Amino acid sequence: MFTGATSPQSGEGATNVGTRRKGTVDLNTVTEVSLARSRADLSALGPTVVPLAGGSALYGEPQHHLTGLVDLMTLGWPSLTIVEAGLEVAATCTVAELSHFPAQPGWRAHPAFYQCCTAFLAGFKVWNVATVGGNLCAALPAGPMTSLTAALDGEALVWLADGTEQRMPVTSFITGNKTTVLKPGDVLRSITLPAHALEARVAFRKIALSPIGRSGLVILGRIDPDDTFVLTVTGGTVRPIQLRYATLPPAETLQAAVLAITEWFSDAHGAADWRRGVAAVLAEEIREELA
Ligand SMILES: Cc1cc2nc3c(=O)[nH]c(=O)nc-3n(C[C@H](O)[C@H](O)[C@H](O)COP(=O)(O)OP(=O)(O)OC[C@H]3O[C@@H](n4cnc5c(N)ncnc54)[C@H](O)[C@@H]3O)c2cc1C
Numbered sequence: 558m559f560t561g562a563t564s565p566q567s568g569e570g571a572t573n574v575g576t577r578r579k580g581t582v583d584l585n586t587v588t589e590v591s592l593a594r595s596r597a598d599l600s601a602l603g604p605t606v607v608p609l610a611g612g613s614a615l616y617g618e619p620q621h622h623l624t625g626l627v628d629l630m631t632l633g634w635p636s637l638t639i640v641e642a643g644l645e646v647a648a649t650c651t652v653a654e655l656s657h658f659p660a661q662p663g664w665r666a667h668p669a670f671y672q673c674c675t676a677f678l679a680g681f682k683v684w685n686v687a688t689v690g691g692n693l694c695a696a697l698p699a700g701p702m703t704s705l706t707a708a709l710d711g712e713a714l715v716w717l718a719d720g721t722e723q724r725m726p727v728t729s730f731i732t733g734n735k736t737t738v739l740k741p742g743d744v745l746r747s748i749t750l751p752a753h754a755l756e757a758r759v760a761f762r763k764i765a766l767s768p769i770g771r772s773g774l775v776i777l778g779r780i781d782p783d784d785t786f787v788l789t790v791t792g793g794t795v796r797p798i799q800l801r802y803a804t805l806p807p808a809e810t811l812q813a814a815v816l817a818i819t820e821w822f823s824d825a826h827g828a829a830d831w832r833r834g835v836a837a838v839l840a841e842e843i844r845e846e847l848a
Contacts, residue, residue, distance in 0.1 A: 648690020718742025
């Protein structure tokens, strides 16, 4: 994976021009990787020049439409910052960093950090480079950082290509299987997890077809300090689906709402009807655990 250090695979013609570096690993249509140091450096982004974070999704499959990458990791954003509103997670925060972040007083939801990080079907190499933002932007249904940040009412901050910015819930940021609201040139800057969700009691369920297989479903339930109950269904749906109630609903109400979800996903990791049926069972387990 190219991270800005001299790459042995850069090829004979590779040259460094200031912060610019020619040649890349095996995205062989990419001829230039630049290292971003400030927001101004993101102006190079567009339909054929895209952000590079950990590279674990980007380098995972052919990207014949690309001619360049802009490395976000050199922007030096602080990975995790406790702010008045809660916890600000930089898009460039790695899954490994988030998994090690210590609990703060009152953060009853904290175990969900590690639970979601370990819902990531990947070894230590991927864990240490994959970023929270890259996971959201790749927008795979089995995105464990989507599960966590959606379940905790995360708010995404997007730097738009026109120089302005926009905030939105993570549940709106992801629009489908591998799709988000981002347009060419836009960059996900951070996700803020609000205090009320960090203080919530959380129950987590994950199921996969094989013991260490990619998640077929990741479901989190939450009871906030004001008794609001929130169930977030991910992994088995093309985008995060959230059900919200003023208090814990009766079993039949929750069951009916889960079974009424229509956006189930079918792939090698689970058929849509299996995911729908299992989601109803896991939702009830969560409801009982939090009752
Ligand atoms: C062995 C293996 C197992 C994996 N298992 C899983 C899994 O279980 N679940 C899963 O979801 N994924 C999985 N992946 C895919 C990938 O590792 C993750 O999705 C990872 O979180 C991507 O993060 P990254 O930082 O490496 O993103 P990158 O690969 O750098 O980028 C991914 C995409 O997002 C864009 N992007 C990145 N950051 C930003 C930003 N801040 N703003 C705008 N666009 C941005 C990039 O241009 C690219 O299109 C796996 C990959 C491997 C190799």
